Amino acid sequence: MATAVATKGLEGIVATTSSICWIDGDAGVLAYRGIDIHKLAEQSNFEETTYLLWNGRLPKGAELDAFREELAKARVLDPKIIELLRSFPKDVTPMEVLRTAVSALSCYDPDEGDNSHDANLRKSFRLTSQIAMLVADYDRIRKGKPLVDADPSLSHAGNFLWMLNSEKPSETATRTMDIALILHADHELNASTFAARVIAATLSDIHSAITGAIGALKGPLHGGANEAVMHMLFEIDKKGEDAVEHVKAMLAAKKKISGFGHRVYHTEDPRATHLRRMSEALGKSANKTKWFDMSRAIEQYINAEKKLNANVDFYSASTYTTLGIDIDLFTPIFAVSRIAGWAAHVIEQHDDNRLIRPRADYIGTEYPAEYTPLEKR
Numbered sequence: 001m002a003t004a005v006a007t008k009g010l011e012g013i014v015a016t017t018s019s020i021c022w023i024d025g026d027a028g029v030l031a032y033r034g035i036d037i038h039k040l041a042e043q044s045n046f047e048e049t050t051y052l053l054w055n056g057r058l059p060k061g062a063e064l065d066a067f068r069e070e071l072a073k074a075r076v077l078d079p080k081i082i083e084l085l086r087s088f089p090k091d092v093t094p095m096e097v098l099r100t101a102v103s104a105l106s107c108y109d110p111d112e113g114d115n116s117h118d119a120n121l122r123k124s125f126r127l128t129s130q131i132a133m134l135v136a137d138y139d140r141i142r143k144g145k146p147l148v149d150a151d152p153s154l155s156h157a158g159n160f161l162w163m164l165n166s167e168k169p170s171e172t173a174t175r176t177m178d179i180a181l182i183l184h185a186d187h188e189l190n191a192s193t194f195a196a197r198v199i200a201a202t203l204s205d206i207h208s209a210i211t212g213a214i215g216a217l218k219g220p221l222h223g224g225a226n227e228a229v230m231h232m233l234f235e236i237d238k239k240g241e242d243a244v245e246h247v248k249a250m251l252a253a254k255k256k257i258s259g260f261g262h263r264v265y266h267t268e269d270p271r272a273t274h275l276r277r278m279s280e281a282l283g284k285s286a287n288k289t290k291w292f293d294m295s296r297a298i299e300q301y302i303n304a305e306k307k308l309n310a311n312v313d314f315y316s317a318s319t320y321t322t323l324g325i326d327i328d329l330f331t332p333i334f335a336v337s338r339i340a341g342w343a344a345h346v347i348e349q350h351d352d353n354r355l356i357r358p359r360a361d362y363i364g365t366e367y368p369a370e371y372t373p374l375e376k377r
Contacts, residue, residue, distance in 0.1 A: 011263070020053060020186060020341070023187070026267065028267040032053055037183065044182060049182045051064065071156060080108065081101060085101060085138050086141055098134055099211060101134050101138075102131065103211040112207070115350050124339075131336055132163070135329060135335070148163045157174050157175075157177040173323055176282050179278060180278070181336065182337075184338055185338065185341050186344065193338075193341060193342060194216075196342045201349055201355050203350075210342055225258045226313040226320070227330050229258050229318075230330070233318065237294070244301045259310055260299075260311060260314065261308045262311045267309065268309040269311040275315035275319055291317075292315075294318075295314065
């Protein structure tokens with residue numbers, strides 16, 4: 001009865017046209033608006049990359065300054081949102097808090113109800129600044145620490161680390177976070193971005209779309225792999241085991257090693273290339289290379305034995321831990337970055353909208369099935 005050939009997980013299905021992000025999985029290429037991710041990671045910054053994603057081109061100097069000013073002005077949370085953050089149960093996860101708080105932000109947004117291009121841009125500035133604040137503020141609230149006001153002299157990455165730790169971050173730490181944000185900013189139609197576009201296609205608002213995206217990111221098959229990587233490294237360290245022997249035992253027990261392989265890339269994930277370098281450099285800078293050393297040994301073994309490459313999650317685990325970030329903040333930090341791409345896709349969807357309504361390949365009882373009256377069942 002099928003009307004078309006179904007593809008499980010929509011693998012290989014082209015669902016829309018987009019000018020935001022291009023991936024060549026065979027060649028290991030990731031590009032934003034045509035610019036290779038390696039060039040952006042080496043030469044750009046998160047603010048400039050976000051401008052590129054939202055506007056389709058790199059900014060001029062004055063435009064970049066104005067863009068930074070807009071982000072700085074948006075680093076404000078309504079007191080009611082702070083009250084909400086303080087009201088959550090102590091055992092709730094940061095991702096649950098982020099999902100709920102982003103939904104609540106719409107109640108205090110002056111452009112709520114306006115889905116025009118310009119209004120979506122204004123809301124995107126606020127969401128980009130506010131999501132970083134939500135993650136930092138909730139972490140301090142749950143630890144009983146006072147909140148830290150944003151510093152207009154710092155970059156987006158620097159401000160996030162400042163608000164999180166109440167310590168001015170080093171140049172190395174700031175640049176590391178900046179590159180991490182660039183690398184995670186967009187990745188075409190991944191699960192969370194597709195969810196955001198489906199919601200936006202109903203002409204729902206950007207806050208609803210981003211809330212849905214965060215809900216998708218919360219799933220362990222999308223976000224969370226770097227958390228699993230770090231739990232593994234902590235377990236190896238706690239037991240004093242050799243990293244490779246530990247992984248061999250996991251494989252023998254048919255356990256998955258997180259952080260390897262990717263649905264799209266058939267060669268090395270280009271984002272992993274930079275995160276490997278950053279993990280090593282940051283470890284040396286902090287005189288704490290054990291997390292990188294363990295990761296590198298595991299990567300070499302898995303690559304040799306299983307022919308699998310590390311993905312973006314593998315080295316982000318050791319990078320974030322060396323920065324002093326708690327494991328359960330890894331996925332929220334993904335959202336701190338990916339809001340740039342989510343917003344770009346919602347804007348693009350609203351600018352040229354058509355309701356997303358795919359079909360299913362029906363494999364149920366053959367039609368027409370008989371209806372049996374209740375008394376005869």
